Amino acid sequence: MKIKVSAGFSGVISVGSFENARPAYTAEVEYELDSPSNLYGTIEQAQAQLQAVCLANFKADEQRLIVERIQRERQDMRFYDGLPSVTSILNWDADFHVSPQDLSQYAAQGSLYHLQVEHFIKTGKWENAEKIEGSYVHLVILKGGSLGLTWNDWNFPAFLKKYPFDRMEVGIPVKSLKYKFAGTPDISFCIHEDKRTLADVKRTPDKVKHFQQTAAYILALEESGAEPFEQMALIPANGKTEQGFSKPVLSSEIGQFKQMFLKAREAFAKRYGI
Numbered sequence: 001m002k003i004k005v006s007a008g009f010s011g012v013i014s015v016g017s018f019e020n021a022r023p024a025y026t027a028e029v030e031y032e033l034d035s036p037s038n039l040y041g042t043i044e045q046a047q048a049q050l051q052a053v054c055l056a057n058f059k060a061d062e063q064r065l066i067v068e069r070i071q072r073e074r075q076d077m078r079f080y081d082g083l084p085s086v087t088s089i090l091n092w093d094a095d096f097h098v099s100p101q102d103l104s105q106y107a108a109q110g111s112l113y114h115l116q117v118e119h120f121i122k123t124g125k126w127e128n129a130e131k132i133e134g135s136y137v138h139l140v141i142l143k144g145g146s147l148g149l150t151w152n153d154w155n156f157p158a159f160l161k162k163y164p165f166d167r168m169e170v171g172i173p174v175k176s177l178k179y180k181f182a183g184t185p186d187i188s189f190c191i192h193e194d195k196r197t198l199a200d201v202k203r204t205p206d207k208v209k210h211f212q213q214t215a216a217y218i219l220a221l222e223e224s225g226a227e228p229f230e231q232m233a234l235i236p237a238n239g240k241t242e243q244g245f246s247k248p249v250l251s252s253e254i255g256q257f258k259q260m261f262l263k264a265r266e267a268f269a270k271r272y273g274i
Helices: 036-073 086-091 100-125 138-144 157-163 207-223 253-270
Strands: 002-010 024-032 166-170 174-176 181-183 189-190 195-203 231-235 249-253
Touching: 002 036, 024 036, 086 181, 086 207, 086 253, 100 138, 100 157, 100 166, 100 174, 100 195, 138 207, 181 207, 189 231, 207 231, 207 249, 207 253, 231 253
Parallel strands: 195 231
Antiparallel strands: 002 024, 166 189, 174 181, 189 195, 231 249
16 A cells, blocks of 8 residues: 655744744655555654654754854854854954954955965965965955055064974864864964974964864864864964064963863854854
């Protein structure tokens, strides 16, 4: 005998990009049964499976609509496949009163730092930002910006001679599905002072905020199976000194900063619902 089993799910999404959106989902499957003796068991099992599919679709749409709302309200926030970035989680309240124009200039400067370091690790050559592919859009923002932010005024190779960072690996996007965040470190792995280290380049290192950021990257990397890290490093992109670099800021308090970041993640979730 043939039977058709269907199930559905509907709900209200009150925190999305459309006020009180009401998505609804249905799913249906057809079975060929040899005997009616297991009819009700088959229906019960199939309905549970189909409803789970509908519920998963509802949750996916809920997350998508929330992200759309946040991006409309805060264009400075970044998402990776629906996951909020580490910097958005840490900066949403601190940057609330900073204009989007200023934030875009700071972001452009940071992107140039990342491109220069990435190019150096891959090629061994330290180039002005203008010579590196992908820099143009960031340079346009800085050149036309009101903050007068600089670039090409720090000497990374000279820094490395004074403070060696060995076996450097280019930072790639990392994700934590457990804690739902993502981001991209500048240097995802290196050895400094014989310790496994994750490093990030900063215009002006802020120990509290930026070590939370590097600790978050470590959380994501270790979640994906990386060996435990022993140290975090902040590399100042400081061209105001005579030598063109400054001393790195180091911390081995990874666990402490992980917990601080997770509290910030909870606060972000309470504020934005994601």
